[in-house]
Amino acid sequence: MKKLTRLVLSCLAMTFVMLSGALAQNFPVSQIKIIVPFPAGGTTDILARFVAQYLGEKLGVTTIVENRPGASGTIGSEVVAKSPADGSVLLVTATHHVINLSLRKSLPYETQKDFSPIALIATAPNALVVTRDFPAKSVAELIELAKKQPGKLSFGSAGVGGANHLSGELFKQMAGINIEHIPYKGAAPAMNDLIGGHIPIMFDTLPTVLPAAEAGNIRVLAVTSLTRAASLPNAPTLDEAGVKGFEATAWFGMYMPQANGSPAYTKLVAAMKEILAAPATREKFATQGVEPGKLTGAEFTAFVDSEIKKWGAVVKTANVPQE
CATH class of the missing domain: 3.40.190.150 (Bordetella uptake gene, domain 1)
Structure with missing residues (x-):
């Protein structure tokens, strides 16, 4: 058998x-x-x-x-x-x-x-991140600050026309604010300038953001997906933070x-x-x-x-x- x-x-x-x-x-x-x-x-x-x-x-x-x-x-x-x-x-x-x-x-x-x-x-959701000592502690505070100082704040990205740049442009349009775009030749130099305090705001992908955030060099205000990121469970989505319907992954x-x-x-x-x-x-x-x-x-x-x-x-x- x-x-x-x-x-x-x-x-x-x-x-x-x-x-x-x-x-x-x-x-x-x-x-x-x-x-x-x-x-x-x-x-x-x-x-x-x-x-x-x-x-x-x-x-x-x-x-x-x-x-x-x-x-x-x-x-x-x-x-x-x-x-x-x-x-x-x-x-x-x-x-x-x-x-x-x-x-x-x-x-x-x-x-x-x-x-x-x-x-x-x-x-992959992008993240809205700011310098460690940026005065705004939330998305709502950032929007309020930008409206008080139109054109005075700036955000960096890996370059013109990339997903991170356009995430920032969509944020500007949906939040009704005016912040200047500072393009870099790649995500690494932009992140270095954010950590160094040369730019106050940045949109970038989670793989780039996480090491700097975990080291305490930058702060994450929100992620750009409609659901929270598993790797950043405490970070709200921009939709949750008041920019309703925002999604830019x-x-x-x-x-x-x-x-x-x-x-x-x-x-x-x-x-x-x-x-x-x-x-x-x-x-x-x-x-x-x-x-x-x-x-x-x-x-x-x-x-x-x-x-x-x-x-x-x-x-x-x-x-x-x-x-």
Whole structure:
């Protein structure tokens, strides 16, 4: 009886392997290249490499990640837009992908026509932070102070047109205040100047904010998501703090060249849905200060369209110059 049981289990295992091989053969390609349009080592790159590993295992293919930085993500995005729509080349990028449409006079591709959105990989709230000795102890006090001194206060960001800059512009618009934007060439120099007291206010991502906040070098007044961040449970959302409806999260998504619902697209959507729901994904993403996304396929496409409209309106109202 035991021999029979072992034989049955062995046959079942062999059948599973054969089925896995069949699924791999059915996928249109044997290798997937994921283009990241930013330098190696950043949050986008780290998330892409994690996803690449599990996507390869799910589909039974080889996956590689290639960094093509430059021009706020447009160089790498162009490579993907002009690649075959067979699943061999994918794009993993950040919020810049939808913001660039409003910030640049021309793009070498059409954001809404040349890509098929596959999955919202992760979201990361920004934080509204101030210097350690800033007089305002809450969002309400900051707004009151800014209204008493229009144009006198300033906020820093990692650069013109980034998610952190536009979070600040949206805050200005929704709070009805006038504070000056001070752009830096990257988040690190901006954070250094905040810690040093050279700028009083800043919007930045949690991975950048947390070390300085935990060291007591800066104070967090609020986060920009609609729900509190697990890593900052005592920090209110801007919505809770009185700026009703405020939401400005950084997010990361996966795309492929326009595929019109092809079998490759359908399989990629299904695979990403499983990967994002896995406990290992939540654990890994938590180390980066991000939450796994929950939108795939048509839902993610609708989200992308809504983000294009949202940030386009913010850029227009703020008179952010086009490049």
